[in-house]
Amino acid sequence: MTDLSGASSWGFTGDWLSDGPKLIVPVPAGSRVDASLVRRVIEGCRATGTDGVLALTGGPGGPDGPGACGRNRRTVSPDRAVAALAGIGPPALLASSDRQGAVLFSGPGSALVAGTPRFLGxxxxxxxxxxxxRFARYARTVAHRWPELRxxxxxxxxxxxxxxxxRDVPAGTGAARxxxxxxxxxxxSVNAPHFARGWQTARRTSHDNGERLREPLLTAFDQVFSLLEDYSVxxxxxxxDDLSDQELVDAVREIMEYSEGF
Structure with a gap:
């Protein structure tokens, strides 16, 4: 998963990233591993059904002390991970024990979260x-302190x-579906049950793809999602008090007619 030849070269290997495949997301961090970073790997473990957090720590600034070159490896349960891992210094790798995802904290200011779509979800x-x-905005904000983050x-x-x-949504995306x-x-041409099931599936695809919407299309899609919360297939x-098929189609038609997103 990582190159352990030295703390300065810790990183995700190409073989591990290509097995899945896996994507990388940079996230804000402080000078040490904090609870928010640990919770990211905990939630990733929960999403994949994994019952262990693998922690690899050591090197300069790590628990072995300044200048140490040893490595500590341990596995903790997700419910104990925050207490066990928050506060450790870089470099540190926190991974799901099934290797579907990991958080790499190599230095102050940022961390890298990588994993399968399921883990990243x-x-x-x-x-x-x-x-x-979000990280790009953060990097601009802290550029005076950590200019390398840009x-x-x-x-x-x-x-x-x-x-x-x-009209801006590309074909082949979850949002296009x-x-x-x-x-x-x-x-x-599409009945209500097929619409309800298919739209929710496409919504999950859009989320897994990392697709983003903004106003006014964002509000329109949120309104459709709320309608489906009140409809039972x-x-x-x-x-x-659930919506009927006719009430659902009338409401969707109204959204499309009156939203500026269409």
Whole structure:
């Protein structure tokens, strides 16, 4: 997972990144591992169903003391990870024991979260592109203290622009599939259960891809999501106040007619 030839060269290996494949998201950090970094790997473990956090620490500034070159390796349960790992210095690698993802803290100011889409879904709930965009803003803010972070942000840019209009959404994306289903639904070529299932699946795809929306399309999609929260595909589970198929299609049509995102 990492090159352990020296603390200064710790990093994710190409073989590990290509197995999945895995993506990298830079995140803000302080001078030592804090609870927020540990929680990222904990949530990644929960998302993948992993019951252990593997911690590899050591080297300059690590628990072995300044100038030490030893390595400490241990596995802790997720519910004990914050107490056991918060406060350690760089370099440090915190990984899910199944190797699906990891947080690499090589120095003050930033850390790298890498993993499969499933791991990142828990570790980076803001999404890959959301996390990268957030880090770019952070890097500009702290440039006076850690100027090198701006180069890191440029090396890991968002993969997608944040789309504000339906016409801007590229074909083949999760968001494009959501739009396709909405158009088919109000045109009558897609029935309500198929729309509800397909739209939620496409929403998860969009999130896993790190796709980002902004106003006014963001609000329109949030409104559709809220509608589906009040709609049941399973007739046996439908409550009296749940939306009917007709009420759902009418509401989606109204969103598309009155939102500036379409």
């Amino acid at each position: 828990g570790a980076v709930p803001e999404g890959v592109d959301g996390g990268r965009a 180069s890191l942000a440029r090396s890991l840019p968002p993969r997608h622009l944040a789309w504000s209009r339906a 959501q739009l396709e289903l909405m158009r088919g639904f109000i045109a009558g 399973d007739l046996d589970l439908k409550d009296a």
